[in-house]
Structure formats: C-alpha cells, structure tokens
Amino acid sequence: MSKKVINNQTILRQCVGIDISKDSFVACISHKTSTDEIIVKSTKKIPNSLSGYNTLQEWVTKFTSPELPLIYVMEATGVYYEPLAFDLLERGKSVSVQLAKNVKFFMQSHNIKSKTDDIDAQAIAQMGLERKLKLWQPGSIQMRLLKHLCRERIMLQAEQTTVKNQSHAWKHTYKPEKSILKRLENRLSFIKEQIQEIEQEIKSIVENDQDLAKRVANVCTIKGVGLLSAIVIIAETNGFALFNNKAQLISYAGYDVVRKQSGNTEAKTRISKKGNKNIRKALYFPATSACRFNPKMKNTYENITQKTAIKMKGNVAVQRKMLVLIYTIYKNNIPYDENYQYDKERNDTQKNKAESIINCPA
Template sequence: MQTMLKYSVGTDLSKETFDACFSVIDSQQKVTIKSTRKFDNTISGIKNFIGWSKKLRKHDIPIVFTMEATGIYYERLALALYEEEFYVSVVLPNKAKKYMQSIGQKSKNDKIDAKGLSRMGAEQQLACWMPFSRNIYQLRLLTRQNEDLQQQRTILINRKEAHRFCQDQNEIIDNQLGTMLNLVEQQLKQINNAIIRVIEEDTLLKEKIFRISKIKGLGILTVATVVAETNGFYLFKNQRQLVSYAGYDIIENQSGNRKGKTKISKKGNSHIRRVLHMPAFNVVRYEQGSFKNLYDRVYMRTNKKMKAYVAVQRKLLMLIYTLWNNNTEFDSNYHKSSGNDEPKFLFSLGFEKAVKKVVPVKNTRTTQDELPCNESPEVLFSLIQNY
C-alpha cells in the first residue's frame, strides 16, 4: 500500500463562481483526484468550500491550496483560507499556463484548470502566500485610484484642447469638459491627502517612505506605489525576483548568426513601470548618484534614449528595494569600492616601499585592477625577481 504524502486543492476562480479539485499524492508521486466541485465566490460559498475540504481530509497529512492570481477575485478566498491557518499558494497565470502545457493539457476550461492547479500544488513546493497588511492594502487601493484619475485627467485635457481648435465649438460640451476636469482634479487632491494620512498612521511605513523619497526627483507617491504593489517587498528574496515581478527582466532573441532585438519582458506589474517613468527622467536631470552615468553609457551603446531611461527605471527600483531593506538613506556620493584605492601586495616580502602606483596609459586596455595589460606582468613578478 502506497503512503499518502500530501493533499492538494486547486481552485480556478471567476467573478461569481470557482471550480475546486481535491487530490492526493502518494510516495510513488502518483496524483489521484478524490473529488471536484463548483462553489459560489461568495462568503457562504467559501465557507461551504472550507467545510468540503475538511470533510475530504481523512488523514493527518499536509494540505495545500493553489490558485491563480486572477485580478482581485482570488483575494477573498485566499484570505479566508489564510485565517483558517491553511497553506495557500498564489501563482502567476503565465506560470500556471506553462505548467499545464508541460503536462500535455490541450483543452482549457475551469474544471480542467482546477485539476491542473491541484496537480501543480501536489508535485511542487510552491511559495506560501501572505496577505497584505491593512495599511499597505489601503495604500494600494488609493495609489491605483490615483493612477486611474491621472489617466482620466489627461484624457479630459486632450479632449478640451481638441475641442478648442475644432471648426465649430459647442458651449455645452466645453462647459461639461471643464466641469468634469475640475471634479477629477478635486478627487485627485482628496486621494493624495488620503495617501498621506495612511502613511502617517503607520510609523514604520512613514519613516521608510519619507527617508527614500529624499532622493531628488523621487516623490512620495512613487515610493508609496512601489511599496504598495510589492507588499513592502515581503516575498522578494533578491533583486532578480523583484525585477522579474515588475517586468524589467531582459529577453534575448538570438540563435546562431541571427541576433534579434533585446528588450524587457513587460510581463509583470505595469503599475510599477508606469509610476517609475517620470522619476527616471528626474534623477538623470538632477544627476542623482550614478543614474546619469548609466543613462549616458546605455545611450552611447544603443543610441536610443528610452532604452537608457528604462535602464534607469530598473536601477531606481533596485535602489528603492535596497534602501527599504537596509533601512538607510540615499547617499549620492556612495560608490562601491573595488579595492583599487589601496596598494595591493601579492606577496608578503616586506618590500612595501618598492611597490609603485602604475597609472594607465591613454588608449591602453586595462585589467580589472586598473593596470595596463602590457605592464601587469612586470608588476606581478618584479618583487620576486628583486627578492
């Protein structure tokens, strides 16, 4: 008789209902489906789902719940399971899609997707989902509303400007556009004030956000948006994960002698990329830190300004992540020391005075320690010969 190792419940959610599949994996890595059922995506439906899952759990072995991050429809179910102290995993839709393809699933519907997610949770050790804190969740709602209002404001300004230059103007339309524009601007002020209030209510949040926003060209709204969209960087273990989450990871397109375009994936959180657009211009303009050097270097190599600004956005995101985790302020004069400021002694021969600093000759390639290639051997072995 095979030993059962873990229960796995996959759920495929929509606005009104969700499909669930309860399965178990044994010591031979065989996944067996025990039951499938459809539930209403309501409070009562979620309670019925939790009761159904507990009833099917016959043995005292781990149980995991796996679902896709489908907009906001998964949040209520994930939070209810978390409060019941279940292990919950929320996976990105593209990751779930690639897994379904890898196991040979060709058809697609809610029931099939639930079965695939159940098998995925059984076979893999997925990361545990954690809910947003109340303040950060409120901050995310407010910053996204601010983004929507900014887009509406831009649309109304463009329509009002276009109407001003049309052949035959209409006073009613002009007044309506003006009224709507004034309303949106009032709502923007309310949202911005609400964002500040939420930040000031949380001492730790306030301290960190205001410290990072001291960077010239980087505003409180930008930092608040990045923090809200990443849940305070809670689940990110390194910068690479954060860059991928924001869609700044690089995609190469090369095969043999063919070299296609290299670009960012944009398969990530678009809210972060949108809010970092203008700050990238600002930090380059104000020459904050090494951003101007990065911009010049990428622009010289690609001759494309937007590629250079995207590189600055990526670096700016990683800087916010570093300052947040280290709880430090931004130092525009900070640079990582490579060890070249002090003399290097390759051998402890006691001839420290015999070592001289070699200055690279113009138009001469240098090694990593800033010594010209044609002079490095002499420096490396001069002490041995003298000894």
C-alpha cells in the same frame, strides 16, 4: 515524510485546486501517491460566497486526511480570488495564489489542450502536487490600502488625460456646443478634486506611521524621486517584504533582460516586461529627471545612449538602477549618499594598506 494508506494506496500529498470566477468557483481534490500517480478524488462547483466557503470546508473534510498537509491552490483572477483566499488564511489553511500565465504554462507542459472550469481546477490541483509552490502572503492592511489608493490615483490620472483630450477636440471643432464644454470642464474639476483627496489620504497614512515616514523620507533623498513615486513603488512591493535580493525585485518589476538565440539567429536583448507595470510607470519620470540632474545616473544614461543610439534604453537602465537604489535605502533605512561607493572603496583601500603594513615582515 508524512504518508497515509487509503484503499491500499500510499498517499503522500493532497491538494485542492480552485478555478475561481465572480459568482462561483470549481474546486478539485487530488492526491499524489508513492508511485507519483495523480488521483482526482472529487470535483465540485461551489458559490463564491461566505456560505459557499463553509460548504467547501465540509466537502474537503470528506475527501482529505487530517494527518497529511493540505494546500489550497488558486489562480489570481482579478480580485475575485481575494475573499476566498483571506477566508482560508483566517481558518489557518495553507494557500498558494498563482498567476494565470504560470497555470497556462503548466497546462501546456502537460499538453492539456481542452479548457473547461473542471479541467482547469484539476490542472491547478496537479500543479500543487507536482510543484513546490510558495505560500501566499498578503500585504499588511496599511500597504494594501496604500496600493489601492495609488492604483485609484493612476486610474483617475488616465481618465483625466482622456477628458482633457476630449475637451481639446471639442474646443477646436466647428461651432462647439457650450453645454458639452461645460460638462467636460466640470468633469475635469471633479477628477482633479478626487486626485487631491487621494493624495492627501496617502500622505496622512504615511505621516501617521513614524517608521514608514522615515523610510519614505530617506528614499526621497534620491535626486528625481518624489513622495508619490516612492510610495507607489513601496506599496506595490509590500515594503519589499517578499524580496531577499535585488535580482528577485528586478524580475518582479519586469526589468530582467531576455536573450533569444537559435543557430545563427540572435534577437536583440530587451527587458522582459513580465512584471509589475505600475512600478515601471512610477519610475519613468524620476528616471527622466535623474538623467539630467543626478551626475552618476546621467553618466549611465549617456554611456548607454552613445552605445545604442536609443534614448529609451538609457532611461530604462536608469529606472533599473533607481529601483535597486530605492530597495537598498528603504531596507537599510538610511539617506542617499551619492559618494557612498567612492567612500567605501577609499576606506577599503586604506584598510588594505594598513593590513599590509601590519603584516609586513620586520
């Protein structure tokens, strides 16, 4: 392990914790010694701009050692963290971006009750020193663009629903103003055109990438999964690049099951919903369709609905199965085969029989 002796203290790790906002950010440099003591070296408020990023590097150089690894840890605050995070990556720095709830739980575990920008930055730096955090890996430019387009489409669809409801209400009011109805209709037409433009742009991006187009086409062979639903799921997961198994994916999407029990009290199990809500939204209608037209998914839906008498639980179970199925098909780049499991079991049975015949004593 690398170490550095400064002022008669052996420094093992160093971290820059950053609490960021729109116009500025507070950075805190902290060290961890061989006695597990956390030492706050310096705290500074810096403009959230390109000149501020240069100031950050000059300031960090004064209080850190180039002989020890240095990690920058920041909270994912909206989109305001992205310019700084990308700037640090371009400079070859190690960056970790943490969800706000993770920072909150860490502060609670240390009984930190006060909340200021300086305290938050110090807590984030301490978190970087005490925990082994994953380094931030931004998605590819293509996946980031697809994700932004898909999210803009979701936003416009929500706005379209709002305007439709407003138009419906005005049409049924007493003596509605024609000018108001006309403006609402014009707004609806404009939103519809924008949605169509976005969908066309999404399709063009996919078509121009042969590998992605093939993988998306394979995913769409699943009954109930359409082109745009598939792209939303793929883009939100960065092409499943950061997932090593289905359990990680299920947790990321918020489909992991939560159980609460204490003494004689046990609450009903449910999914955590602590994950990417856009994935769950994108899977709702495909799962609804699969419950009707995909025999295997329909069987799952009916079994759970009969046990619980709650249709949504059956739908959620199908959503979860479809997510894992999409992950498997995208990773393996193969089309969907509804008899795959049956064929696999049959082949395994035949193989076992053949081995037993070969190994049978004469």
